[in-house]
Amino acid sequence: xxxxxxxxVATNVGRPTLGGRRFSLDWIGVVPFLGYAALFLVLPSAIVxxxxxxDANNAFTLDNFTHLSRSYIVKSTIDTTTxxxxxxxxxxxxxxxxxxxxxxxxxxxxxxxxxxxxxxVLAQFGGVTLAFAFIASIGPAGLVYLxxxxxxxxxxxxxxxxxxxxxxxxxxxxxxxIPLMVLVFLPALDGIKPQWREATESLGGNTWHYWxxxxxxxxxxxxxxxxxxxxxxxxxxxxxxxxxxxxxxxxLAQQIAGALSSEVGAYxxxxxxxxxxEMIVIVTLVTILYTQLQxxxxxxx
Amino acid sequence: MDALVAAAKAxxxxxVIALPRDWANYxxxxxxxxxxxxxxxxxxxxxxxxxxxxxxxxxxxxxSRGPDVVDVxxxxxxxxxxxxxxxxxxxxxxxxxxxxxxxGLWFQDYGGFMSVGYDSAKVPAITSLDDLLKPEYKGKxxxxxxxxxxxAALNGVMMASLAEGGSVDDISKGVDFFHxxxxxxxxxxxxxxxATVKNGTxxxxxxxxxxxxxxxxDVPGWKVFVPNSAVLGGYYAQAISKxxxxxAAARLxxxxxxxxxxxxxxxxxxxxxxxxxxxxxxxxxxxxxxxALPPVNGTPQFLSPxxxxxxxxxxxxxxxxxxx
Amino acid sequence: MxxxxxxxxxxxxxxxxxxxxxxxxxxxxxxxxxxxxxxxFSTRSNSGGRTLEFWQSIFTYPDLINWNFGPAPDAAxxxxxxxxxxxxxxxxxxxxxxxxxxxxxxxxxxxxxxxVCLLPLTIPAxxxxxxxxPIYIWMGTNFSDSILTLSLAYxxxxxxxxxxxxxxxxxxxxVKTLSEAARSLGARWDQVMLGIIxxxxxxxxxxxxxxxxxxxxxxxxxxxxxxxxxxxxxxVHLARAxxxxxxxxxxxxxxxxxxxxIAISFVGNRPRRAMPEAVxxxxxxxxxxxxx
Numbered sequence: 001x002x003x004x005x006x007x008x009v010a011t012n013v014g015r016p017t018l019g020g021r022r023f024s025l026d027w028i029g030v031v032p033f034l035g036y037a038a039l040f041l042v043l044p045s046a047i048v049x050x051x052x053x054x055d056a057n058n059a060f061t062l063d064n065f066t067h068l069s070r071s072y073i074v075k076s077t078i079d080t081t082t083x084x085x086x087x088x089x090x091x092x093x094x095x096x097x098x099x100x101x102x103x104x105x106x107x108x109x110x111x112x113x114x115x116x117x118x119x120x121v122l123a124q125f126g127g128v129t130l131a132f133a134f135i136a137s138i139g140p141a142g143l144v145y146l147x148x149x150x151x152x153x154x155x156x157x158x159x160x161x162x163x164x165x166x167x168x169x170x171x172x173x174x175x176x177x178i179p180l181m182v183l184v185f186l187p188a189l190d191g192i193k194p195q196w197r198e199a200t201e202s203l204g205g206n207t208w209h210y211w212x213x214x215x216x217x218x219x220x221x222x223x224x225x226x227x228x229x230x231x232x233x234x235x236x237x238x239x240x241x242x243x244x245x246x247x248x249x250x251x252l253a254q255q256i257a258g259a260l261s262s263e264v265g266a267y268x269x270x271x272x273x274x275x276x277x278e279m280i281v282i283v284t285l286v287t288i289l290y291t292q293l294q295x296x297x298x299x300x301x
Numbered sequence: 302m303d304a305l306v307a308a309a310k311a312x313x314x315x316x317v318i319a320l321p322r323d324w325a326n327y328x329x330x331x332x333x334x335x336x337x338x339x340x341x342x343x344x345x346x347x348x349x350x351x352x353x354x355x356x357x358x359x360x361x362x363x364x365s366r367g368p369d370v371v372d373v374x375x376x377x378x379x380x381x382x383x384x385x386x387x388x389x390x391x392x393x394x395x396x397x398x399x400x401x402x403x404x405g406l407w408f409q410d411y412g413g414f415m416s417v418g419y420d421s422a423k424v425p426a427i428t429s430l431d432d433l434l435k436p437e438y439k440g441k442x443x444x445x446x447x448x449x450x451x452x453a454a455l456n457g458v459m460m461a462s463l464a465e466g467g468s469v470d471d472i473s474k475g476v477d478f479f480h481x482x483x484x485x486x487x488x489x490x491x492x493x494x495x496a497t498v499k500n501g502t503x504x505x506x507x508x509x510x511x512x513x514x515x516x517x518x519d520v521p522g523w524k525v526f527v528p529n530s531a532v533l534g535g536y537y538a539q540a541i542s543k544x545x546x547x548x549a550a551a552r553l554x555x556x557x558x559x560x561x562x563x564x565x566x567x568x569x570x571x572x573x574x575x576x577x578x579x580x581x582x583x584x585x586x587x588x589x590x591x592x593a594l595p596p597v598n599g600t601p602q603f604l605s606p607x608x609x610x611x612x613x614x615x616x617x618x619x620x621x622x623x624x625x
Numbered sequence: 626m627x628x629x630x631x632x633x634x635x636x637x638x639x640x641x642x643x644x645x646x647x648x649x650x651x652x653x654x655x656x657x658x659x660x661x662x663x664x665x666f667s668t669r670s671n672s673g674g675r676t677l678e679f680w681q682s683i684f685t686y687p688d689l690i691n692w693n694f695g696p697a698p699d700a701a702x703x704x705x706x707x708x709x710x711x712x713x714x715x716x717x718x719x720x721x722x723x724x725x726x727x728x729x730x731x732x733x734x735x736x737x738x739x740x741v742c743l744l745p746l747t748i749p750a751x752x753x754x755x756x757x758x759p760i761y762i763w764m765g766t767n768f769s770d771s772i773l774t775l776s777l778a779y780x781x782x783x784x785x786x787x788x789x790x791x792x793x794x795x796x797x798x799x800v801k802t803l804s805e806a807a808r809s810l811g812a813r814w815d816q817v818m819l820g821i822i823x824x825x826x827x828x829x830x831x832x833x834x835x836x837x838x839x840x841x842x843x844x845x846x847x848x849x850x851x852x853x854x855x856x857x858x859x860x861v862h863l864a865r866a867x868x869x870x871x872x873x874x875x876x877x878x879x880x881x882x883x884x885x886x887i888a889i890s891f892v893g894n895r896p897r898r899a900m901p902e903a904v905x906x907x908x909x910x911x912x913x914x915x916x917x
Contacts, residue, residue: 180836347858
């Protein structure tokens, strides 16, 4: 077929290949984006990453990275990864369920609008006020706790778990992880056509067959992408953790902020940047894992 | 002075940083200065730490948005004198030599004593720090900030050390005390804010007495306790940026802060202004405000820079393990 | 879409509705109780009764809003709204064509683009701002140091979220077939983009828009460390007045963003017409053919 397109753009259809190589100007299409990303994303990140390799006198050093073996940094790395993984998986699952509930309602109805607007707001809600929202509701002086206590149920009898990273912080993180998942997963659910359900049924399949062989495999890449996003989101979140668990600093982002803003002399910018590099490495590893998973599952699903 | 006022008005603007309105009554300082001289004040980064203030000078110093003046903790002031320009306010002579840098690079402004503030309606009265280990305080004690970062928190741990038999050279007893608080279940790691205090989540907070006293406007029964055996004081310091975009306004601001009026405004915020002794002698002190200061009995001690560094090193190495 | 209501379908539909309401009920509980707790706290007077004084004091704060919208906003809410607008527009213009292009022409680049779009989330904002300082100083001396330049950094911050939403939307339509069909009928690339692709992913675009506006309105760290006073920074100033105001202001900020987002969701959405399946069909909501 002939393509009457704008002459500045080349397509691969019908063009002679030069010795097996495709000669295309398609790369021009991504230049604006990559250029922008290079200037405002890669450059600042590089500035930070390179800063990790220099000490206070601007001499090249790997010392900053040796500090990563400090015991509280190791513990922080483990805690951060655990909390991020838990809230990513749980948040994605619960968010997907909530998305399903929304998408099975009216597409232009008020419920959908309310939920996606609320999700937009809550997905970015965090920091001191989110921490306080939980403190004021289920905290040791909160409405829910006082109510429960007056009815005999003291759920802090074995310690205030709200201030523990794995239990309390994860719960608080779900507050913005679930709405985030709703917003990024809903478009995928929108792409599921009702005709497919009917086709499955007309071929004799039931609900299980539908989800296992039709909808599931189609949604899985988007679901996995959501998990990855939620993981990175929790991994780099700082303000909420800092308000809830200010002592002990279980999250790596807190350690970085501490090393950068300490006013008692524990100001170690090189060390902070080395932690940042560590974080980039961990998220890169998780991204690679995600890519592998996408490839494999697209084969056997 | 008149020339300075004219020059400052010509500049018309002042950039300040990390001056929350409820910190030592800075809100009133800013408002009064603005109404007296008509200079617009841009107040940036209200929750910033002293380190962030000097970072702002380093990063944005010469630009029109850079900070003109900073109000920093002593550790940061001493470490960054190259960023400041010397200036001696008119009332320079009233400041003790130990509280200023001889050429005027930095000069202390106000201070207070480390205290334990508590809501008398929610917890029993505190007469000694060891009370905090009792079950009545379970889940109720917090520090204002993290001692690896915040001046106030580091001094809080040091004050505990003094009360528990340590000294200004030895903060380990303080770290140990908080460890015991954590074991007893009384210490909570949450960041104490005005909201958590009012709501009752952190009815006991280690903080500077002037900051603690501010909770009194939210909580009617708020009391401030300074242990007799552990009177640990700390002062902050003013400095003018060498590359201040509005140098005349910066100097006028300092003159204002060190005038009787400016010092009294801090006093009304329950901070102890550096010229307090001189003003008491001259009778210019606001007597009602002075009488409202939290009572302190015992000899005040102050951390020298070396002691502060030693304390910091110990805390950085041991704090996270002690309270997890 | 009407489906014959045989007995099995009826039961399934009922089960679905029960499931939906249970989930919605639990979600409402989880998300609304903390907000209610904040509301309750912000109306608690110091003497034990209820009071609106903290809420009222928000509106008397001068630096928060004035009715002067323009290229040099001097009030915080104005600045944040303008930032939200600029960021959203730049994000859409940058992301949508690129993502479509990559799907059509450079599919092997998609993982790389995805990684680039995830990068902003790997670095906490407080560290990213350290790297942004030199760039902003350069921009400040050579172009402008207006608060609106923050939008350039914000576009980068919204990339991860918007990329994911748009990617999910693009994955649900057959971009290749649609664009090839349109091109074979003589459409130019801009007609393909604006007339075919965009309407089909309008829900995804809406979600990306909502995420971007919400992020800009809620952003604090980068604005604060670059010494700009956007809405959140100004709210922190305001919150220092007393405890009640600090929470009233937080809840007000949430409500403000919520109402703004609902308004945006009405602007974009046209009622869907039933389209023939062949080329431009897209997923309709109900799987069971019921009105929800």
